Amino acid sequence: MSLDDDILKGTSNVAEECTDTLEQEQHCITVSQTLRLHNESVNVRGVIVGISEPIKMISARTFICNTCDIKLETETYDRPRFVDSQKKLKCPTCNSNVAITVAYDYVNVVKVKLQDDGSDVQLEQLTCLLFGDDTLNIHPGEMVEVKGYVEVQPHKDVLQAILYAQRIAS
Numbered sequence: 001m002s003l004d005d006d007i008l009k010g011t012s013n014v015a016e017e018c019t020d021t022l023e024q025e026q027h028c029i030t031v032s033q034t035l036r037l038h039n040e041s042v043n044v045r046g047v048i049v050g051i052s053e054p055i056k057m058i059s060a061r062t063f064i065c066n067t068c069d070i071k072l073e074t075e076t077y078d079r080p081r082f083v084d085s086q087k088k089l090k091c092p093t094c095n096s097n098v099a100i101t102v103a104y105d106y107v108n109v110v111k112v113k114l115q116d117d118g119s120d121v122q123l124e125q126l127t128c129l130l131f132g133d134d135t136l137n138i139h140p141g142e143m144v145e146v147k148g149y150v151e152v153q154p155h156k157d158v159l160q161a162i163l164y165a166q167r168i169a170s
């Protein structure tokens with residue numbers, strides 16, 4: 001085998017590995033598998049077994065100085081949150097912190113419970129947060145694929161895996 005052949009072979013191996021990675025990214029895992037992950041991106045497939053009323057989460061926060069009538073600082077959250085930590089801020093113009101108010105941007109959210117399909121599966125349920133337009137046309141019993149991010153969060157006295165959906169498809 002010549003040197004050129006070796007190089008070509010090497011290149012073709014790299015191409016195969018890339019294809020494998022792409023296929024893995026599109027591959028859906030189960031609800032049971034997702035619940036055992038910590039903080040990572042996933043594609044999960046499951047049946048919708050529960051749907052909450054529409055709720056709101058905070059998608060961005062802006063500090064405003066009412067004395068100077070200016071926006072001081074806006075923070076947009078990649079993953080919306082239920083509560084916001086209230087840090088103290090001083091206006092750099094008037095040097096006051098008494099006239100500072102906070103304005104929030106909200107996003108519509110629906111919590112759904114996903115479960116694996118089949119008669120011999122575990123009855124574990126994954127809480128999944130759907131945002132904006134993804135909160136429309138959600139039906140109980142529907143098999144869906146959700147692309148999103150699993151985040152570990154406190155829930156009552158324990159830590160739990162919650163899925164923040166970026167996209168849902170049936």
Ligand SMILES: [Zn+2]
Nearest residue numbers: 065068091094
């Ligand atoms: Zn000010």
